[in-house]
Amino acid sequence: MKLPASFDDGRVRYDPELANRLVGKVILIGVTYEDFRGNVKGQEQFFGTVKTVDPKFGITVALGGERAGRMYRLPPSTESFTPAAKGEYRLRNTGEVVIDPDFTTEWRKVQRDA
Secondary structure, eight states: OOOOTTOOOSOOOOOHHHHHHHTTOEEEEEEEEEETTSOEEEEEEEEEEEEEEETTTEEEEEEOGGGTTOEEEEOSOOTTEEEOOSSEEEOTTTOOEEESOSEEEEEEEEEOOO
């Protein structure tokens, strides 16, 4: 039985074609930290180059700028990646400027209460 396009089975959206296009691209990453009630506890922005994409293990990014030399892993979902408009992007938390990145992506991390 074929399910309608709007059917949501809870699985992560992974587009292999987009995933392959991400490798080697510069991405801007925004992360909002929330408690389990939805209250924002913090935000950060950073950037890097996508090194690997795997539908099981996620998207590995070699960070740039102040975080150069570190790796960061995103979940294996491609649905949150949006082509970035040309221009300069200034990161709020560091003031670093990224010129003409390829994609932007935003994530929410829900933190457990202590």
